[in-house]
Amino acid sequence: MDYQNIIEEVYYYVLEEENVGAKPTYIPELAQVDEHKFGVYFYSLNKRRFGIGDYQERFSIQSIAKVLSTTLAYSILGDRLWERVSVEPSGTSFNSLVQLESDNGIPRNPLINSGAIVVCDILLSTLENAEEDFIEFVRDLANDHSIDYSQRVAQSEKSVGYRNFALCYYIKSLGNIVNDPIKVLDFYFKLCSVELSCEQLAYVFSFLANDGIRLHDREPVLTDTFTKRINAIMQTCGFYDESGEFAFKVGLPGKSGVGGGIVAIMPNQYSIAVWSPKLNAKGNSYRGMKFLEAFTQQTRTSIF
Numbered sequence: 001m002d003y004q005n006i007i008e009e010v011y012y013y014v015l016e017e018e019n020v021g022a023k024p025t026y027i028p029e030l031a032q033v034d035e036h037k038f039g040v041y042f043y044s045l046n047k048r049r050f051g052i053g054d055y056q057e058r059f060s061i062q063s064i065a066k067v068l069s070t071t072l073a074y075s076i077l078g079d080r081l082w083e084r085v086s087v088e089p090s091g092t093s094f095n096s097l098v099q100l101e102s103d104n105g106i107p108r109n110p111l112i113n114s115g116a117i118v119v120c121d122i123l124l125s126t127l128e129n130a131e132e133d134f135i136e137f138v139r140d141l142a143n144d145h146s147i148d149y150s151q152r153v154a155q156s157e158k159s160v161g162y163r164n165f166a167l168c169y170y171i172k173s174l175g176n177i178v179n180d181p182i183k184v185l186d187f188y189f190k191l192c193s194v195e196l197s198c199e200q201l202a203y204v205f206s207f208l209a210n211d212g213i214r215l216h217d218r219e220p221v222l223t224d225t226f227t228k229r230i231n232a233i234m235q236t237c238g239f240y241d242e243s244g245e246f247a248f249k250v251g252l253p254g255k256s257g258v259g260g261g262i263v264a265i266m267p268n269q270y271s272i273a274v275w276s277p278k279l280n281a282k283g284n285s286y287r288g289m290k291f292l293e294a295f296t297q298q299t300r301t302s303i304f
């Protein structure tokens, strides 16, 4: 399969089309990003790599980091993790409060804000220095120790993160947050502020295409069963209330973030990352969705 040729063709096709949507104005720092940025990086397990456009520029991965915090918590706690957070698609927006009351403070899944906030609380309780340990975990996955949080983005989100404050305090009132909510939220905003390029992002997620094994040193990050489960959560919950649509149109486990990034994996074959800052009404990158739909159609790859 000539992946490079297909990626080029699809990239220019999407580039010529209208760039619809809006940047997330609710996080001031993200509203300033150049909306014309568009990058793609493809990383196959048999080491075919290819990047196009702004694939080397770092951007805020936002909710994509929630897959990594869930992976870290799962590797430490095993199935006890699911006592604090469920694995059901929510069918609601990423920052929704509505289901928490009827669900007694147990978020529907770890990839929506409420679930990711609970995972932050769990990591704070289990690790001596959760913020430092988490970023080290990402650096090890990337095999790149220059990776870091963006204090600017974390601060910017904290200054206006009223919904996330509401979520965290509400869950605390329902008994599913143990630590001081301010500490939990500080960690949550930092987690969302991690910056990676498409090239780094595709590589960081390659272990999920590779039965949980890191490629550069063959270290197991997760067992193959746990890896399958993280992929299942991405498949069913990775795009909030557009998860069904992503499965329908793209057919790969993936995760988006309001920074405009999307990463997707084809088990045993490849990982691919796309970045374009304008978001559709559901908070997913407009061009990213379009690119992946055309790419998987052309390459005839899908887990279904």
Ligand code: GLU
Pocket: 061, 062, 063, 064, 094, 095, 113, 157, 164, 192, 256, 257, 258, 259, 283
């Ligand atoms: N930091 C963002 C928030 O909490 C993450 C949302 C996302 O990327 O979907 O609102």
